[in-house]
Amino acid sequence: SYLIRCLMIAIIGDVHGCYYTLVDLYTKILQSYPGITVYSVGDMVDRGNYSCEVMDFVIENNILMTPGNHDYMFYHFFKDPSSIFAKSWFFNGSEPTLESYENRQNSMFRHIDFIKDAPLYFDLPDCFISHAGVSNFYQKYLAPDFRTNLNILESYITNDLKTDRGILWTRDPLLNLGKLQVVGHTKQQEITLVEDSNSVYIDTGACVGNKLSAIIVHESQILETIEVKTHLNDII
Secondary structure, eight states: OHHHHHHOEEEEOOOTTOHHHHHHHHHHHHHHSTTOEEEEOSOOSSSSSOHHHHHHHHHHTTOEEOOOHHHHHHHHHHHOTTSHHHHHHTTTTHHHHHHHTTTOHHHHHHHHHHHHHSOSEEEOSSEEEESSOOBGGGGGGSOTTGGGOGGGGHHHHHHTTTSTTSTTTOOSOBOOOSSEEEEOSSOOSSOEEETTTTEEEOOOOGGGTSEEEEEEEETTEEEEEEEEEOOGGGTO
């Protein structure tokens, strides 16, 4: 029905500088779902050739982004160079990002501010969206009824931001939040649903030549998956 279509959302996996692939996928989403709200699980920059163009596109099209570890490394490199995030950046695909921002310093600082202001997660009625997810490690600290108020997770998420179990980095099994948890970060060949944690992994390796994927979600159900093959000029 029209009402359900209004309440659906789309969520895009890790883009990693693959601008032409992103435009293709975004266009495909809007052809099937005109006017849908589009989210992203972050990692917009690094690895692919067009980080600057990707960030411009995200801002111009009001894509609601939660930052990934690559976005945070990029932002910290310029704003807090002595931090662990900044120091990690050189080993994590920074070179194509720097090239894409050559002679575009104004854009770069606008994008860094955008990343800094982006929320670390979206706790929506339909699902919980973040970059790497909420680790199952926290289960032992939480009351059995924690799912009735997920705000309780806020302090754990903030305090562990720089650790390898944090919401930008974790590869742990994820916590079952009582609603669909949508994450990227850990590459999969295909969109992968993990039933135990009610979580779905949507990073399908656009930057390694596989594909960029999105899901359409309503009330914690995945209604459809939409995918496009990586455009080779994004990565060659």
